[in-house]
Amino acid sequence: MPAKTPSPPLLEVRNLCVSFASRGQMIPIVENVSFSIGGEEILGLVGESGSGKSVTAMALMGLIDAPGVRITGSARFKGYDLLAMPPKQLRKLRGQEIAMIFQDPMTAFTPVYTIGWQIDEQLRVHQRLSRKQARARTMDLLGEMGVPDPANTANRYPHQLSGGLRQRAMIAMALSCNPSLLIADEPTTALDVTVQAQILDLMRNLRKTYGSSVLLITHDMGVVAETCDNTLVLYSGRVAETGTTQALFAHPQHPYTAALLASIPPMSGPRPDRLPAIPGGPPLPVERPAGCAFAPRCVYTHASCLPAPPPAFYTVAPHHEVACVLPKEGTPLPARFTTPTTPVL
Numbered sequence: 001m002p003a004k005t006p007s008p009p010l011l012e013v014r015n016l017c018v019s020f021a022s023r024g025q026m027i028p029i030v031e032n033v034s035f036s037i038g039g040e041e042i043l044g045l046v047g048e049s050g051s052g053k054s055v056t057a058m059a060l061m062g063l064i065d066a067p068g069v070r071i072t073g074s075a076r077f078k079g080y081d082l083l084a085m086p087p088k089q090l091r092k093l094r095g096q097e098i099a100m101i102f103q104d105p106m107t108a109f110t111p112v113y114t115i116g117w118q119i120d121e122q123l124r125v126h127q128r129l130s131r132k133q134a135r136a137r138t139m140d141l142l143g144e145m146g147v148p149d150p151a152n153t154a155n156r157y158p159h160q161l162s163g164g165l166r167q168r169a170m171i172a173m174a175l176s177c178n179p180s181l182l183i184a185d186e187p188t189t190a191l192d193v194t195v196q197a198q199i200l201d202l203m204r205n206l207r208k209t210y211g212s213s214v215l216l217i218t219h220d221m222g223v224v225a226e227t228c229d230n231t232l233v234l235y236s237g238r239v240a241e242t243g244t245t246q247a248l249f250a251h252p253q254h255p256y257t258a259a260l261l262a263s264i265p266p267m268s269g270p271r272p273d274r275l276p277a278i279p280g281g282p283p284l285p286v287e288r289p290a291g292c293a294f295a296p297r298c299v300y301t302h303a304s305c306l307p308a309p310p311p312a313f314y315t316v317a318p319h320h321e322v323a324c325v326l327p328k329e330g331t332p333l334p335a336r337f338t339t340p341t342t343p344v345l
């Protein structure tokens with residue numbers, strides 16, 4: 001029997017670079033970021049504040065509107081290169097195939113119209129539904145998102161809803177176009193733990209009910225663990241490590257990934273008084289060192305880390321790659337990950 005040909009990824013990003021012009025020079029913010037997302041996959045894009053997660057997503061969506069921005073690389077989505085598409089065509093794709101949700105739903109809704117009117121409008125414009133059909137679908141969508149009493153909620157203005165309900169309504173609006181890809185930028189950061197768990201549940205279910213894939217942007221490794229099939233760790237605009245979530249959590253190979261994991265409270269057993277935190281902060285883009293950007297904070301740094309970033313990714317196992325020289329040198333990393341950080345909390 002002939003071997004089954006693997007289906008091409010839904011989104012394949014190669015060598016994405018984004019630079020902003022500042023004071024006469026180009027500042028690289030995102031450098032050579034590559035990843036792919038398959039059908040019904042949830043990929044977590046994780047990293048500290050300022051690591052370039054949002055810039056990556058906004059560049060893919062054609063939503064960076066800064067004078068002098070330079071975006072290079074390719075981002076193939078269903079046969080289109082998102083980075084080379086004319087803005088009008090990309091806008092259409094955003095309405096029909098790719099949707100985005102944000103940490104603050106107020107940015108997605110206009111304050112002067114009801115939630116229901118705004119979702120109806122999306123359906124009328126992008127799905128060409130009649131007023132009546134649109135309202136019926138809006139009710140369905142709100143119901144599917146776990147909104148109690150959808151008719152009542154639809155008639156409310158955004159500021160009249162709780163944060164959790166607003167987030168559900170925003171996801172309903174995003175799903176109104178039946179997107180193949182949902183980009184969710186910190187969708188649970190502003191919510192309390194219980195609502196957060198419900199929203200993450202919703203994300204996981206999107207795969208089954210809508211066949212959607214999700215690019216989930218977060219700084220929270222706990223959210224990644226609960227939700228994502230695969231994970232990409234970004235540090236200072238560069239990929240530090242990528243692999244299945246299971247492999248990354250079981251055998252982190254980059255000291256940064258390991259340090260992020262060390263800072264998650266344990267699920268069971270006694271809770272430490274203080275959680276370890278990574279000393280210092282990521283470099284400002286203008287001050288990024290010549291070598292590995294994590295070197296100034298890394299307890300394993302040695303001479304070869306300083307002149308230039310690792311020349312290539314080291315493949316630890318199939319689909320598990322790391323931008324660090326230590327695993328290649330055979331350093332027994334996991335065993336040494338017990339004390340890479342400084343307790344500060």
Ligand SMILES: Nc1ncnc2c1ncn2[C@@H]1O[C@H](COP(=O)(O)OP(=O)(O)OP(=O)(O)O)[C@@H](O)[C@H]1O
Pocket residue numbers: 020029047048049050051052053054055056066219285
């Ligand atoms: N329009 C812009 N012009 C210049 N620099 C920018 C612009 N937008 C973002 N940046 C810079 O790009 C870097 C990455 O920002 P980004 O918002 O992508 O980080 P992030 O990882 O999403 O962080 P957070 O979790 O805080 O949102 C930051 O240093 C930010 O100041």
